[in-house]
Amino acid sequence: MSSILVFQASPDINLTPITDRLWQAKIPHRVILNEGSQDLWVARTEDAEQVKIWVQQWQAGELSAKPEPNEMPWQVNAQQQAIAFSRFPVTVMVMIALWLIYAAQQVGIVTQLDWLLDAGLWSGEKLDFTSFWQNDLYRWWSPALIHLSLMHIVMNSFWWWVLAKEIENSDGHRALIFLSLILALGAGYAQYLAVGPYFAGLSGVTYGLMGWVWGRQYRYREAPVPRYQLPSWLFPFMMIAMVVMIMFDGAFGGLNIGHESHIAGALIGVVIAIVWPINRGVLHANSVQDNNEILKDKGNNDDR
Numbered sequence: 001m002s003s004i005l006v007f008q009a010s011p012d013i014n015l016t017p018i019t020d021r022l023w024q025a026k027i028p029h030r031v032i033l034n035e036g037s038q039d040l041w042v043a044r045t046e047d048a049e050q051v052k053i054w055v056q057q058w059q060a061g062e063l064s065a066k067p068e069p070n071e072m073p074w075q076v077n078a079q080q081q082a083i084a085f086s087r088f089p090v091t092v093m094v095m096i097a098l099w100l101i102y103a104a105q106q107v108g109i110v111t112q113l114d115w116l117l118d119a120g121l122w123s124g125e126k127l128d129f130t131s132f133w134q135n136d137l138y139r140w141w142s143p144a145l146i147h148l149s150l151m152h153i154v155m156n157s158f159w160w161w162v163l164a165k166e167i168e169n170s171d172g173h174r175a176l177i178f179l180s181l182i183l184a185l186g187a188g189y190a191q192y193l194a195v196g197p198y199f200a201g202l203s204g205v206t207y208g209l210m211g212w213v214w215g216r217q218y219r220y221r222e223a224p225v226p227r228y229q230l231p232s233w234l235f236p237f238m239m240i241a242m243v244v245m246i247m248f249d250g251a252f253g254g255l256n257i258g259h260e261s262h263i264a265g266a267l268i269g270v271v272i273a274i275v276w277p278i279n280r281g282v283l284h285a286n287s288v289q290d291n292n293e294i295l296k297d298k299g300n301n302d303d304r
Helices: 016-024 045-059 078-085 089-106 150-171 173-195 203-219 234-252 259-275 280-303
Strands: 004-009 029-034 037-042
Touching: 004 045, 016 029, 016 037, 016 045, 037 045, 089 150, 089 173, 150 173, 150 203, 173 203, 173 259, 203 234, 203 259, 234 259
Parallel strands: none
Antiparallel strands: 004 037, 029 037
């Protein structure tokens, strides 16, 4: 999925009333001057239907100056929230699974030994590649679903929700599933080679999702609207924070943080973002706008 073209108008039509409404509702959008038309794009798929309704009201002269309170995105009712959640089911299902498993851990239904890698198969040597196939296959993914404290799962759940729903909304369900599986395996295996089987948590995956978002934001930097509603500085900031934590842990110790999985996850996310094909059609509207501006400037110069 990508940014959505919701409306086209002739160049002489003033789109200010509808764009004012979108700014008031905090809906990311952009108007592109195309050949013989103005194209209104919105960044999020879930906003498209509401914007089309407002466009129809505006054309009929029925659009009020300000949105009604019940139209504001942050004031949706429970039914509307359920509809919104249905747009990113993978994100929601993983979130629910994380908390159900954590609750099961607290009452003894799930034990860490059943979900973590088998310590008995580890030789005790770092960079031991021999036990990869000896472990049950599911154990290379299940540690990502295990969390060792309430703060651990709260932080990972927060970042999963922030990142995964943006990726699922923009790139689709299958892309999020593929990324999560690859990142869980890659980050987990890096941690295993570095320190052995005693690790758990989704943080390697979330760092990988940050790397993916940063890489895709860069590759879609010329798109008419931002690909994700996330700041471009998020990934560099988290990388700096990670380096600070590594230095602090090296100096004082005791943090018990899987730095290796964080580094591996971030690198894998960036690499996949670079090699994954991009949708050239999303960039076309912006290139058309640039060409039109060049032609317009040339025409103005010729008139002089």
